[in-house]
Amino acid sequence: MLSKKTKYGLKALIHIAKNGGKGPVLISSISEKERIPKKFLEAILLDLKKFGILGSKKGKGGGYYLLKEPKDVSMATLIRVLDGPIAMLPCVSLNFYERCEDCPDEQICELNRFMAQVRDNTLTLLRQKTLHDLAML
Amino acid sequence: MLSKKTKYGLKALIHIAKNGGKGPVLISSISEKERIPKKFLEAILLDLKKFGILGSKKGKGGGYYLLKEPKDVSMATLIRVLDGPIAMLPCVSLNFYERCEDCPDEQICELNRFMAQVRDNTLTLLRQKTLHDLAML
């Protein structure tokens, strides 16, 4: 399961993308309309800024805005930034790989191989879908 | 990510399935060969027994054994029992559904619809793959 942080972050990004570049969007505005706890949202947006997804402006007329085209921001990237690994097991993660301590040989592990397949399958979907896709409609 | 409990549980089940009905398998044997903390494993196997996946026998010649044919036990079932929801969001879970508190209407939510698609995709794989498949080789 994705954390609430991740769900909130994705909803906020979709909200900003829907604004379609009409200037920065206020944290308080996102917080109210998407019903996300404001202080929590502040931390999440700051995180997204650190990873180069969002930019921000202080003072009147300020807020958060996208730094990239919505069609260039995939769900795979966003989930990795907000939630971490996409794979079901660390020994099968592409970006957060960790050796399996209890496995003598991962290449022979049936679980490892199956979970790699699940990962590839999910990744195909997450890479295809972009903020642009989710902000339309 | 799946919890260690889930990974341990799956490995134990594959181990038992590989034994192929040649009598019950000892907890201590699984613990040693799969390098799973024994006390932790005890709790996990007990859980699997409660859910009707495993049976057990006490005393000499005892141990754990499968109650069903390996080909009738899917990864979907096992992950649900051991880990919980397969879906990425509660509002999209088939077996652990929870209403999205911050969503006025889930049917209109872009995230909801996409995550339902991801769920279906993953579920197809998890339902196809059985203990039999993973215990071969």
Add this chain to the structure above:
DNA sequence: TTAATAGTCTATAAAATCTATAGAGTATAA
């Protein structure tokens, strides 16, 4: 220059979940 606005930074913390371990108890077989 100063007042209002709006994001930033640091600290804190309750709650939940995860990952176990200890030890006494019970059923079974030889």
Add this chain to the structure above:
DNA sequence: TTATACTCTATAGATTTTATAGACTATTAA
């Protein structure tokens, strides 16, 4: 009746999640 092996209850440290509080800084407009 003894050794074996699963069972049950309790406990507990570590980590992660989900926030909240409050002071600080940058920006804009009057």
